[in-house]
Amino acid sequence: MTKTIKILGVGSSLREGSSSTAMLKIALDFVKKHGAETRLLDLKQTNLPLYDPNENQSGLELRKVEEDVKWADAFILATPDYHGSMSGTMKNFLDYFWSEFAGKTFGYICASHEKGLTVMDQMRTAVRQCYGWSLPYGISVNGQDDLENGKIMNQVLKPRLEMLTRDLVVYGNLIRQQFVTDIDSDLSDTFAAHYRK
Numbered sequence: 001m002t003k004t005i006k007i008l009g010v011g012s013s014l015r016e017g018s019s020s021t022a023m024l025k026i027a028l029d030f031v032k033k034h035g036a037e038t039r040l041l042d043l044k045q046t047n048l049p050l051y052d053p054n055e056n057q058s059g060l061e062l063r064k065v066e067e068d069v070k071w072a073d074a075f076i077l078a079t080p081d082y083h084g085s086m087s088g089t090m091k092n093f094l095d096y097f098w099s100e101f102a103g104k105t106f107g108y109i110c111a112s113h114e115k116g117l118t119v120m121d122q123m124r125t126a127v128r129q130c131y132g133w134s135l136p137y138g139i140s141v142n143g144q145d146d147l148e149n150g151k152i153m154n155q156v157l158k159p160r161l162e163m164l165t166r167d168l169v170v171y172g173n174l175i176r177q178q179f180v181t182d183i184d185s186d187l188s189d190t191f192a193a194h195y196r197k
């Protein structure tokens with residue numbers, strides 16, 4: 001039986017009128033059409049301190065971010081292309097988590113004047129280190145050419161986003177459910193066994 005998948009969108013641009021966050025909001029609307037529950041974590045609106053492993057970091061905003069991450073079955077990460085890399089804001093968000101990403105699927109959006117492929121690969125690398133799964137393709141958006149007033153003007157981009165959001169709901173659900181099933185089992189020959197409490 002298919003469960004309702006919970007998808008957290010993470011926006012990481014601090015720019016007013018951000019293209020990556022605009023595209024993320026459209027993507028969250030699309031996944032809803034496939035029956036997903038959604039939440040938006042816009043890091044521009046969130047005071048997430050620089051991750052410091054020496055400190056026992058706390059605070060209401062961090063607690064809320066942790067709650068959102070644990071709630072999610074799958075993620076859409078959206079970032080600007082900064083020097084071929086993800087934003088520092090996104091990297092800082094990722095640094096806070098590890099086991100919370102295991103067995104969850106990630107889709108990627110990058111606002112770039114190029115294609116943002118290295119940017120998405122870097123996010124994939126960080127997610128893979130945490131035993132998260134990634135969709136093998138992502139969405140690259142060029143704000144000037146592709147968006148107007150928060151709507152997609154590029155008719156090639158729209159079906160691509162429809163494909164990504166559909167795939168995230170379907171594959172994200174399959175992977176999450178199998179991971180949870182494996183944790184609940186007594187199988188030892190699965191990576192999920194490492195996350196059994």
Ligand SMILES: Cc1cc2nc3c(=O)[nH]c(=O)nc-3n(C[C@H](O)[C@H](O)[C@H](O)COP(=O)(O)O)c2cc1C
Nearest residue numbers: 013015018019020080081082083084111112113114
């Ligand atoms: C510090 C900095 C570095 C950037 N580096 C690149 C880059 O390497 N390649 C690129 O295509 N765009 C680069 N850009 C442009 C941004 O990726 C582009 O403006 C993007 O649309 C910003 O995303 P946002 O609208 O979500 O903030 C850079 C912008 C800044 C501020």
